[in-house]
Amino acid sequence: MIQHVAIEVREADVAACVRFWALLGFDRVEAPPALAARSTWVQAGATQIHLLYADAPVVAPQGHVAVVATDFAATLDALRAAGYEPQPRREYWGSPRAFVRCPAGHRVEVMAFAPA
Secondary structure, rough: OOOOEEEEEHHHHHHHHHHHHHHHOOOEEEEHHHHHHOOEEEOOOOOOEOOOEEOOOOOOOOOOOEEEEEOHOOOOOOOOHOOOOOEEEOOOOOEEEEEEEEEOEEEEEEEEEEEO
């Protein structure tokens, strides 16, 4: 199990990123005091995304974080209503899926269910 993924974001983008991850079921949680001055954390279940503050974030062009949406259609609708444009992709294992970019530019895959 992967416990967390850390991605770099400009500190000015943190609030928008927290709102974005909330659309995917992640809630803001407190980072440990020693890390709180340089990161913001969000969590869904046991999985966390650590938003690391960076003046010049590195955004991988094809690398991505993948999440399984509890209600895929409703999640895509919420993303669209918030101004994001999920791009549907081929259903390799029969699962509807789409890619979307977070406010910091990172690519996020949203899936109805993971491969078996």
